Amino acid sequence: MSQKKNITNPFYQGDLIFVFIVFFAISIVAVYAAQQFNQYNEPFAMKQALYYLLGALIIILFLYFDLEQLEKLSFYFYLLGIIMLIVLKLSPAYIGSYRFAPVINGAKSWFMLPGFTLQPSEFMKIGLIMYLASFMSKHSPTGKRTFKEDWIFLLKIFGIIIVPAGLILEQDTGTAGIVMFVILVMIFLSGVNWKLITLIVGSGLTVAILVLYVIIRFPDVAGAVGIEEYQIKRVMTWVNPSEQTADDKMQVERAQLAIGSGKVFGNGVSDLQVYVPEAQTDFIFAVIGESFGFTGCAFVVIMFFFFIYRLVVLIDRIHPFSKFASFFCAGFTALIVIHTFQNIGMNIGIMPVTGVPLLLVSYGGSSIVATLIGFAIVYNASCQLTKYQRYMFK
Known part of the structure; x- marks a missing residue:
């Protein structure tokens, strides 16, 4: 049966639709609360609603593709992401008097286009997960494996990730770290020998610890x-905030103050007292904490847990029918997990500030649209699984 026929008799995924609606509501309310500080004097909430509307249209569009077609398109998503990153790298900061690809907060990560900004790395993450999922679905080690076969498999993965990871690292260290975490999770689930996994993870941790030691000492x-x-200051503020200047630790201190001032039920959306820079993006969780208190923060965390649980179940159940979908869902789950942990962690001071958004909540066109592209593939996979299971028991 074609996917087009599926649209006329869709296999609705009520729980995923619920997740979409709840995060839409959380995001709009939180961004609306944050924009009262007028840091940039822009209608962020209205723009966020438009980005979500665009994401909803993308989800509907993706339902007209089956999983095999999406797998075939994965290379083109991957290639487009690389092209966008290269163009960004080569683009001038200004074209005449117009800011085109400026360095913002120490990173050259955005195209400044009329009416909106475009961050290629957000789309590259989804394109890379798609292409890795396609590659792993065809080449994952199966049955009795040799070290040679595993090494060849890993070298091929290295060849896929080296260019986009290098370009992202040059632009944004935080995003590069997230990409590497997602890749490691996907490799772990691909069936590579655990000794090689231990070697890779151990080497990565050793390098990370060495870099931190050099920065600190x-x-x-x-x-x-x-x-x-600015990267050195962020690490030093995280490790030893008492010895840093007031300006260096101001963001984290004010985020913690905002969350604490919300107490149990919060101070309301329209009565925020604690100004936090970049409240609509990096520190949106602090806005939720002050607006809705512990109750609101707990609700957001519970919703992320529910979404992640739903994805983990889908990873396992879709694997016999589509390895591509299973690997993609694994990578997308890892992306949601690391973004959530890092963003909330830096808001409460247990992680360094890295400029990582809270996916599906923080303001940002590129972040919302790219994440909802991933959500569209997950939703498509869940619909396909329902169809497979329905036909199996007929």
Whole structure:
């Protein structure tokens, strides 16, 4: 049966529709509350609603493709992401007097287009997960494996990720770290020998610890080898905030103050007292904390847990029918997990500030649209699973 016929008799996924609606409501209310600070004097909530509307249209559009077609398109999503990153790297900060690809907060990550900004790395994450899922579905080690076969498999993955990961690392260290986490999760689930997994994870942790040690003990050396000053300050503020200047630790302190001031039930949406810079993006969780207190924060966390649980169940159940969908859902789940942990962590001070948004909640056209592209594939996979299971028991 064609996917087009499926649209006329759709297999609705009520729980995923519920997740979409709830996060839409959370995001609009939180962004509306944040924009009262007038840091940029823009109608962020209205724009966020439009981004969500565009995302909803994308979800509907993707239902006209079956999973095999999406798998075939994965390479083109991947290639488009690389092209966008290369164009961003080569683009001038200004075209005449117009800001086109400026360096913002120490990172050259955005195209400044009329009426909106475009962040290629957000779309590259989804394109990379898609293409890796396609590759792994065809080449994952199966049956009795040798170290040689696993090494060849890993080298091929390295060849896929090296260019986009390198371009993202040059633009934004936080996003690059997220990409590497997602890739490691996908590799772990691909069936590679656990000894190789241990070697890869151990090597990665060793490098990360070494970099942190150099930044903490020898900041001048860290600066000399290419680590930006703002990155050094963020790490030092996280490790030893008491010895940092008031400006360096201001964001985290104000985020913690905002969350704490909300107490149990919050102060309401229109009566925020604690100003937090970038409240509509990086520190949206602090706005939720002040507006709705512990109750609101707990509700958001519970919704993320519910969404992640739903994805984990889908990973397992769709695998016999579509390995591509299973691997994609695994990568997308890892993306949601690491973004949620990192963003909430930096809001409450247990993680360094990295500029990572809270997916589906923080303001941002690229973040919302790219995440909802991933959501569209997940929703499509869940519909397909329902169809497969329905036909199996007829």
